Amino acid sequence: MNAGPTPNNEAPFEAATPVGFIAEFGATAMALGRTARELYSLFVRTLYYSFRGKREPGAVVTYMFEIGNRSLFFITVVMGFIGMIMVYQGGAQTKRVLPDLTLLGANFIELLIRDFAASIGGLMLATRVGAGIAAEIGSMVVTEQIDALRMCAADPVDYLVKPRFLASIVMTAVLGIWSAAVAFLTGMATAFVWFDVSPRTFASLLLVDSVDLGTGLAKCIAYGAAIPIVSAHAGLSTFGGSEGVGTATTRAVVNSSLAVIVLNLIISAASFLLFG
């Protein structure tokens, strides 16, 4: 697990010559390819250990608490505000083109289930959970606890990454559903207060079909799987003492957020093209 230093971390000012630029570009591309290969290998090993690894009782539950319950307050605050903002902005804009707002709730709930609950929740978890995982594993790498694990014939992937991976998949799905519920409630309140849309009209599942539900859940599971893998990779490739842990944490947050955004585009486009 050696990703090498990020190539443009401390790039010198004079790297503006054409050759320097091309060299830097190539180095970045090669580092990207290497990271992708390592991520793939880590993912495959984690999957393998998920079925074949040693069962450590309680580990998954501990991390489920760490990832899920500890994020509950954060997720609730953020999704509550998101629900209010979306309904307010959506309603204010729709009023400019269409006179009636009866479909505001139906459209909001469809969007929420298909995308926003999973994606905003996923982005929030990527920052909180990703930073936590990378900081934990990174400081273990720096203090040579990972090497100690290897000496005890315990694969760090089996011992550290697998329980976080399983816990994150379960809790991201659970928190995705919770996010949808919170945003729905605050959205309903906003619609009632600002646009006089009664809660009965707002809470309409008219436009929600199984494709929306399936897309939303698929996103939850994909994010839940991607975040711990990307962050654990950042943590395991920590180098350079306590300062390195900070860099690894940053890399984990950025890369898992990017992973969420890229997966979102892929899954959304696939679902639109496949099911219309």
Added chain:
Amino acid sequence: MALRLAPHRAFVGTAHVIGTMGLLASRIFSRVASLQFDRDELIRNLYRMGFQSMPIVIVTALFTGAIMVVQAAPLVNRLGAHGLLGWAAGFGTLREVAPLLTALMISGRVGANNTAELGTMVVTEQVDALRILAIDPISFLVAPRFVAITLTLFIATIFADVLALLGAAWMGDLLLGVAPATFYNGLTSGLLGVGDVTSGMLKSILFGGLIGLSSCQFGLSVTGGAPGVGRAVNATVVASATGVFVIDYFVSFTL
């Protein structure tokens, strides 16, 4: 960690964080207003935080623009409102999506990194060493970083506005067959005003100030060695993300 599950602790913790951030803000503003901060440090930080974040900002903006159109696609098809796609995408991008997503990415890359750096300096007593040398840590370390983060986010949001609209136009052409010219017409047909752009810009300045302030504050108040730095980074990203959404809510409602 200010955000625990126990409500009373969360409340006291949040009040403590907000209070210390206010104090730090007043110190930073007094240095910035009297121009007592290190220019070289500001330029160095602008290069590291601003210029080197551009790849992330570009990728995020292009993808989010595309995602917005993919999400709107069933609705557009249902209503047959292809001409309104430019307006809808422009409105969502300029007012909400570009400032929010850029702030989240910058908070992850720059804010977290800033906390880690300042935290490591505090833990290794480099900040105390600065004080011994009669160098004011606020004007040498903190104020330039604060200004750099705010400027970075402001400029990055302008980039993100343009690029997200490009991504949206491209995806609209690809997925819905909305020609870029139609998209551009929807964007400029008069439903969008200057207010939509300035609202997003104002948000980005507030978000930048918040990220700068919270990342400096959590970095300076690190205790407990290297694990403390990890905890502080975690607290920064959580506080920045929550604060960004709360500020967004209030700005959206008042403008």
